[in-house]
Amino acid sequence: MNSPRYLNLFKIALPAAGVSSILHRLSAVAIFVLSLPMMALLVFALSSKNNYSLFLIIYENPFFKIIFTIFITAIFYHFVSGLRHLVMDFGYWETLRAGRLSAISTFFATAFFLIIFLMLTW
Amino acid sequence: MNSIAANEIKTLKLSIYRYDPLKKEKPYMQDFDIDIPLEKDLMVLDVLMLAKEKDPSISFRRSCREGVCGSDGLNINGKNGLGCITPLSDAVRSNKLSIRPLPGLPVIKDLIVDMKQFVDQYKKVKPYLITDKKVDTREAIPQTVQEREKLDGLYECIMCGCCSTACPSFWWNPDKFLGPAALLQAYRFIADSRDTATEERLEQLEDAFSVFRCHGIMNCVSVCPKGLNPTKAIGEIKKMLVKRAL
Numbered sequence: 001m002n003s004p005r006y007l008n009l010f011k012i013a014l015p016a017a018g019v020s021s022i023l024h025r026l027s028a029v030a031i032f033v034l035s036l037p038m039m040a041l042l043v044f045a046l047s048s049k050n051n052y053s054l055f056l057i058i059y060e061n062p063f064f065k066i067i068f069t070i071f072i073t074a075i076f077y078h079f080v081s082g083l084r085h086l087v088m089d090f091g092y093w094e095t096l097r098a099g100r101l102s103a104i105s106t107f108f109a110t111a112f113f114l115i116i117f118l119m120l121t122w
Numbered sequence: 123m124n125s126i127a128a129n130e131i132k133t134l135k136l137s138i139y140r141y142d143p144l145k146k147e148k149p150y151m152q153d154f155d156i157d158i159p160l161e162k163d164l165m166v167l168d169v170l171m172l173a174k175e176k177d178p179s180i181s182f183r184r185s186c187r188e189g190v191c192g193s194d195g196l197n198i199n200g201k202n203g204l205g206c207i208t209p210l211s212d213a214v215r216s217n218k219l220s221i222r223p224l225p226g227l228p229v230i231k232d233l234i235v236d237m238k239q240f241v242d243q244y245k246k247v248k249p250y251l252i253t254d255k256k257v258d259t260r261e262a263i264p265q266t267v268q269e270r271e272k273l274d275g276l277y278e279c280i281m282c283g284c285c286s287t288a289c290p291s292f293w294w295n296p297d298k299f300l301g302p303a304a305l306l307q308a309y310r311f312i313a314d315s316r317d318t319a320t321e322e323r324l325e326q327l328e329d330a331f332s333v334f335r336c337h338g339i340m341n342c343v344s345v346c347p348k349g350l351n352p353t354k355a356i357g358e359i360k361k362m363l364v365k366r367a368l
Contacts, residue, residue, distance in 0.1 A: 003228035003236065004141060004149050006197065007293060012225055013200035014341065018290075021339040088338050091361065094354040099340045 015096075020103035024081040030074035038071055065122065072117060077110040131157045134214065136173055138180060139222040141229050149229065151220070152177075158210065166198055166213055167205035170221065170233075182233040189347055192282030196233055197222040202284040202345040224287035226296065239296040240283045246300060246326070247308035252319035269315035276310035276355060278348050279303060285342035285352055291335040298331035302342035302352030305333060309355035312362070324359075324366055333359050 014022070045055035058064055084102050087093055093102045134156045141149040154173050158164060167184055174180045182205070185191040189207035196205050198213045199220055213219060227235035257263060286292045286301030300308070308327060311317045327333050333356060342352040 003143065003230065005226055005228055006139060006149070006223050007225050008222075011200055011220070011222070012197065012288075015339075015344040017338070017340040018344075021337050085338060088357065089360065091354075091357055094338075094351065094357055096340060096343045096351075099338075099343070099353070 015100060016103040016107075017099040020081055020084070020106055023077060024085070027074040027078040027081070030070060031078060034067065034071040034074070038068075069114075069117065069121070073110065073114050076113045077106065080106045080109050130160050132160055132217070134158050134169065134210070135218045136169060137218070137220040138170075138173060138232070139229075140180075140232055142179075142231060163209045163211050165206055166196065166203075166208045166210065166219070166221065167194055169210065169219065170205060180233075181231045190280060192280035195224050195282040195284045195287070197225055197287075202288045204282055204284070204347045207347060224283055226287050226293040227283070235283075235287075237283055240281075240286055240301065240303065243286070243296070243300045243304040244281065244307065247304050247311070248319075248323070249304075249307040249311065251311065251314065251317055252322075253316060254318045263316045265315055272313045272315070273310060275350055276306060276313060278350060279306055279310075280348060282347060284345045284347060285350075288341040288345045289336075290339070290341070291337065295331055295335060299335035300327075300332050302336070302356065305336070305359060306350060306352040306355045309359050312359065324362055327359060328363055328366075333363065336360075 041055065041058070045052050059068075084093070084106055087102070088099075093099060136154040136156045137151045138154065139149060140152045154176060156169055156172050156176075158169070158172075165187075167187060170180070170182055170184075174182075182196070183193040184206060185193040187206040189204050192204070194205040195202060198205065198208055199215055199218075201213075202224060203213075205221075210219070221233065223229050223233045223235045227237065227239060230236050253263075281303060283303065285306075286303045289299075289302055291299045292301040308323060312320050312323050317323075336353070336356045338353055338357070340353050343350075343354075346352070
């Protein structure tokens with residue numbers, strides 16, 4: 001019998017920087033999955049006046065709006081978190097305190113962006 | 123007076139990960155009620171010793187009981203740390219304490235893990251001084267104060283394994299990614315003015331996994347019982363590798 005390994009991800013504590021990193025990856029997955037359909041929809045909407053009118057009907061669908069909001073928020077979060085990683089690559093924010101503060105800042109920046117985005121689009 | 127009055131004791135809900143390779147059963151959590159004297163802030167290791175008095179079959183490593191040997195690395199209420207220097211006041215939440223083995227490594231019995239993967243990665247970085255100069259081993263190799271200061275925060279590692287076993291990159295690639303402990307040691311010798319094998323050391327680290335699987339999530343810094351910063355050391359190695367490639 002192979003030895004077990006303890007690895008319960010729901011029981012292991014993660015610091016804010018760890019949560020930030022996981023969200024960075026999840027946002028990348030969301031961007032990867034949704035980019036192609038969103039680009040296709042953009043091409044469709046811009047191809048004729050009728051198609052644009054049809055796109056507006058799709059856009060007003062709450063389900064589509066939720067998906068669109070997730071897509072845009074994921075892009076914003078991935079961008080901000082990526083900037084944070086770039087700063088760290090240059091040798092800054094590498095202390096535990098700075099890492100925690102910069103991670104929490106990306107959460108707040110994304111939450112602020114999301115609120116503004118929701119106010120403008122919903 | 124040796125006896126402790128009942129109002130000076132609180133009962134701690136302790137939960138310990140149990141696994142016995144000789145019994146054909148999956149790992150499980152065993153619960154204990156442990157009486158703790160209120161006037162003392164016991165360490166997690168003390169509580170394990172009290173639990174062992176109730177059930178002598180509980181297995182865990184310990185030796186120096188003062189954070190020097192690095193034997194009792196454990197996952198304490200979700201966070202890696204040394205049982206001997208983690209006080210209950212820091213670890214206990216809602217009067218509950220859960221103790222599990224270090225994550226990701228094969229469990230031998232209860233809280234004892236097989237550290238082979240960790241040690242194998244440590245060996246790879248050649249954690250010893252390499253010099254091509256003729257050295258009289260009876261004499262010290264002199265360093266300036268500034269050169270010596272560069273090693274502060276690097277040489278103090280006690281190899282408890284708390285950092286590497288808190289790192290998701292090490293969980294998924296324990297044979298390819300060296301892990302924070304080994305990389306801290308790699309940089310400790312790269313930064314050492316007496317070591318002349320910097321080029322060889324960097325060449326050995328120049329692949330997609332050894333160093334670059336670190337994504338700077340700082341779990342290692344968060345759990346290091348000695349307060350060291352492997353993320354910073356890894357960042358320095360990355361910068362040297364990039365400079366070398368340009």
